[in-house]
Amino acid sequence: MSQETITLYHGTDCESAKAIMKDGFDRNKTLYLTSRADVADYYAEAAMEDTDTDDYTILSVTVPVDALKVDFMAISEPLTFYREGFSERDWHAAIDSGEIPGPDSDNDWHTSLNLTSCVLITDPEVVLNVEQPDQNYLHDIKVPPKPTVKRETQYTSEK
Known part of the structure; x- marks a missing residue:
């Protein structure tokens, strides 16, 4: 059985x-990684x-994807590299309101990479x-898309 990996x-x-x-x-230290060459620089x-x-x-570092965790520090102290025009204040307001969807859990590395490029x-x-x-x-590393979760229950509106 092969293990899915990513190089960051x-x-x-x-x-x-x-x-x-x-x-x-x-x-004994946490390892911080990014998919963007400019952020690593x-x-x-x-x-x-x-x-x-x-x-x-x-350095380029290859790791199993199941070891990746959300870098909450990168989200809470955003660099202008990935704020994409948001001021720091507006960034936090957009995260808090859900306008910018944040990670679902510590293991939501897809969202972390897509949001800040950091894990x-x-x-x-x-x-x-x-x-x-x-x-x-x-070069910037292409982040694989987040798998979609198929819900067991389909919700429909009654007319």
């Missing part, structure tokens, strides 16, 4: 990337500044593969 991006500083490529991700640059190193990079993994040991792609050929 993780932005980090080059020193951390070397350690990840050698030893894997730290089992943003987080990689932030990681470089946080660690006071000289360079940053993006997380709480157990980095599930990572299947890590590569350092040619940085000149990074």
Whole structure:
């Protein structure tokens, strides 16, 4: 039985990337991933500044989809990358009102990726593969559509 996987991006500083490529991700830390190269680039640059190193990079990370969780921090503190014209205040109002549908549960990774392009993994040991792609050929990763749920009961209006 094959397991469905997805390859996403993780932005980090080059020193951390070397350690990840050698030893894997730290089992004691949450792993943040994105389907957008520009968002990974943003987080990689932030990681470089946080660690006071000289360079940053993006890693491609293959994981089983059932390990993906909603990145609620990305939803609550939205970057302008994915707010698409909403001010931060309007973004929160639209999420709260349901105008922008939020995730149904912690496991609703489809909505998380489609809404913010960000997800997380709480157990980095599930990572299947890590590569350092040619940085000149990074592209946004197509997110598979969310499966539709067929309801057992069909509702109809009476006339």
